[in-house]
Each structure stands twice: as C-alpha cells, then as structure tokens.
Amino acid sequence: MPKLKTMTLEWTGDSVVFVDQRKLPLEEVYVRCTTHEETFAAIKDMIVRGAPAIGASAAFGYVLGAKEFDGNLNSDEGIRYMESVKERLASSRPTAVNLFWALDRMHKKFLNRLSSENIIDILEEEALTIAHEDIEVNKAIGKYGAELLRDGDTVLTHCNAGALATVDYGTALGVIRAAVEAGKKISVYADETRPYLQGARLTAWELMKDGIDVTLISDNMAGWVMSQGKINAVVVGADRIAANGDVANKIGTYSVAVLAQRHGIPFYVAAPLSTIDLLTPTGKEIPIEERSHKEITHVQGMQVAPNNVKCYNPAFDVTPWNLITGIITEKGVVRPPYDVTLKKLFD
Numbered sequence: 001m002p003k004l005k006t007m008t009l010e011w012t013g014d015s016v017v018f019v020d021q022r023k024l025p026l027e028e029v030y031v032r033c034t035t036h037e038e039t040f041a042a043i044k045d046m047i048v049r050g051a052p053a054i055g056a057s058a059a060f061g062y063v064l065g066a067k068e069f070d071g072n073l074n075s076d077e078g079i080r081y082m083e084s085v086k087e088r089l090a091s092s093r094p095t096a097v098n099l100f101w102a103l104d105r106m107h108k109k110f111l112n113r114l115s116s117e118n119i120i121d122i123l124e125e126e127a128l129t130i131a132h133e134d135i136e137v138n139k140a141i142g143k144y145g146a147e148l149l150r151d152g153d154t155v156l157t158h159c160n161a162g163a164l165a166t167v168d169y170g171t172a173l174g175v176i177r178a179a180v181e182a183g184k185k186i187s188v189y190a191d192e193t194r195p196y197l198q199g200a201r202l203t204a205w206e207l208m209k210d211g212i213d214v215t216l217i218s219d220n221m222a223g224w225v226m227s228q229g230k231i232n233a234v235v236v237g238a239d240r241i242a243a244n245g246d247v248a249n250k251i252g253t254y255s256v257a258v259l260a261q262r263h264g265i266p267f268y269v270a271a272p273l274s275t276i277d278l279l280t281p282t283g284k285e286i287p288i289e290e291r292s293h294k295e296i297t298h299v300q301g302m303q304v305a306p307n308n309v310k311c312y313n314p315a316f317d318v319t320p321w322n323l324i325t326g327i328i329t330e331k332g333v334v335r336p337p338y339d340v341t342l343k344k345l346f347d
C-alpha cells in the first residue's frame with residue numbers, strides 16, 4: 001500500500017516512484033528510486049521537475065539516504081553522512097529554492113531528533129508532511145487566485161506549474177482548476193515553452209485530462225494573441241522569489257511579462273511561501289541554471305541546428321517585480337511594494 005500516491009510521485013516506504021516527465025505525454029513510464037543517489041539523478045535529469053515537486057522529492061531522497069546508512073546515525077559519522085546526503089541532493093539543480101527549503105527542513109528535523117530510536121520513522125513522517133502540506137497549500141493558492149479570475153476569462157500560462165510540477169493540484173494551474181471548480185468558465189492558452197516544451201508536453205496534457213479548454217501556442221505567438229484581445233490574465237508559477245519581489249521562473253516568463261504590461265493585461269505569479277527566499281535580496285542574486293546546448297540544437301532528439309553552433313541555454317529568467325501585478329500565495333494575494341508585503345507573510 002503506497003503511503004502517498006499522486007500523478008507526480010508515489011512514496012512506498014522504501015522507494016519513491018516518479019512518472020518520467022521527459023517521456024510524457026507520449027509514454028507513461030515510471031522510474032523507481034531506492035537510494036538518495038537515484039533520487040538525485042531523477043531530479044538532475046528532470047524525470048521529476050517543477051519547484052515544489054523537486055522539494056518534496058528531495059525530502060524523500062533524504063529519507064532514502066538515512067535508510068541506506070549502515071551504522072548509528074546518532075554519531076559524528078552519521079551526522080557527517082547525512083550532511084553529505086543533503087549536499088548531494090541540493091546539488092541536483094540550482095535555481096528552485098524549494099529544493100533547499102525542503103532539505104533544510106529535513107536536516108533540521110534530523111539534528112533535533114537525532115537521539116530518537118525511531119529517527120527514520122520521524123524523517124519519513126516529515127517528508128510525508130512536506131508532501132501533504134504542498135497539496136493543501138496549492139489548494140489555498142487556488143482559492144485566492146480563483147477570486148482574481150472572472151467567469152469567461154482566458155488565461156495565458158507559461159511552462160508547467162501544474163500537478164506535475166508540485167505534489168498535486170499545481171500552483172498556476174491550481175488557480176485555474178479552483179476557478180473551474182468554483183463554476184467559472186475558464187479557457188487557457190499554453191505557451192509551448194521552448195526548449196524543454198513543458199507547456200506543450202505537460203500543461204496541455206494535464207489540462208486536457210481535466211477537461212479544461214486549452215489552446216497550445218508556440219512562445220513567439222503570445223504577443224500577437226494578446227494584441228488580438230484574447231487574453232484576460234497571465235498566471236505563471238515561480239522557482240524563486242527574491243525579497244524585493246523579483247521572480248525567477250522558466251525561461252520566457254520575462255518576455256511574457258513585458259508583453260502583458262504592453263497590452264495592459266494583469267500578470268500574476270502563483271507560488272507557495274516555500275518559494276519565497278527572503279535571504280536573496282533581488283533577482284540579480286538568484287543562480288540561473290544553464291543546461292545542455294543539445295536542448296536547443298535538438299528537438300526531441302532530432303538535430304535542427306548546424307554542428308558546433310555557439311549556444312546559450314539559460315533554463316530560467318528573472319521577471320522584475322514592477323512587471324508583476326500580484327503574487328498569489330497560500331496566505332493571500334500580495335501586491336507591491338513587495339519588499340514590505342512579502343516579509344509580512346512570514347510574520
């Protein structure tokens with residue numbers, strides 16, 4: 001009997017199983033990780049992706065690491081070993097702060113309860129709590145965000161901030177789901193999200209599965225679609241929100257925000273408090289992951305660019321706070337000045 005099972009992941013007690021998001025929507029293949037190293041690889045290789053999803057996954061990876069240890073965890077050696085598990089998992093991806101947030105929470109629990117006989121059970125419980133909380137938090141984000149959408153609205157979204165990017169329900173797609181559940185008719189335009197195609201492969205698939213009206217466009221169409229008056233609001237997720245309200249999210253988000261401002265369309269970011277990083281003052285300090293050039297030169301394995309062409313492949317960009325109409329969190333919607341309103345959320 002799994003202890004937790006969603007579209008994104010399953011925790012069985014001695015393994016974490018992921019739907020391989022690299023293969024969706026054409027194939028539904030599952031990958032089982034029984035060690036923290038396998039979990040590290042699943043995050044790094046984007047079998048599982050999306051900020052809250054990788055946070056929860058790393059928490060389960062941490063539990064697997066503890067189970068792997070052949071000795072007394074309540075010893076200098078045990079503590080050093082768990083530090084190395086934490087560091088290994090933290091090195092899988094650099095931008096989404098939820099990864100570090102979840103690992104810090106797990107490690108704190110470990111250090112606080114070190115002397116407990118059932119430390120492994122305590123850690124498993126903590127990872128399950130992180131995962132269950134994520135679902136509840138997304139539902140709360142959805143509830144607050146749904147109030148911003150009117151019956152009949154069409155929403156543009158970028159990347160995948162859906163059930164697959166979280167433990168379940170989603171942040172940006174959670175807002176859309178909640179509005180639909182509240183009886184509103186909502187249509188969605190999904191950017192395909194080059195180069196990794198999370199919009200085409202995952203967002204379109206998720207929304208169609210739920211029977212929510214979705215139209216797929218390539219990224220370069222967003223401006224034209226907005227100019228035609230087809231979009232009432234933009235809702236995206238986030239990988240890290242700096243203390244001043246600058247938002248790192250999937251590459252292309254910044255362009256969408258600029259276009260939204262040009263067309264007078266509200267631009268909302270939906271994210272949990274675990275994505276807000278008050279220790280990072282502005283977007284300039286957010287580390288931006290750069291990924292393989294092959295993601296640009298090849299489309300689904302087929303080469304589309306000349307051999308040895310020079311490439312630049314940042315996986316995220318930063319949208320400055322002044323392009324963001326509101327940030328939808330589980331504690332409500334905050335608006336500028338974000339350096340004040342974000343801090344208040346943690347009071």
Ligand code: MRU
Pocket residue numbers: 049050051052096158159160161162165166170171172198236237238239249250251315
């Ligand atoms: O590289 P990815 O697919 O992990 O990037 C995901 C995104 O940028 C999402 O929009 C973000 O994590 C928000 S998920 C609720």
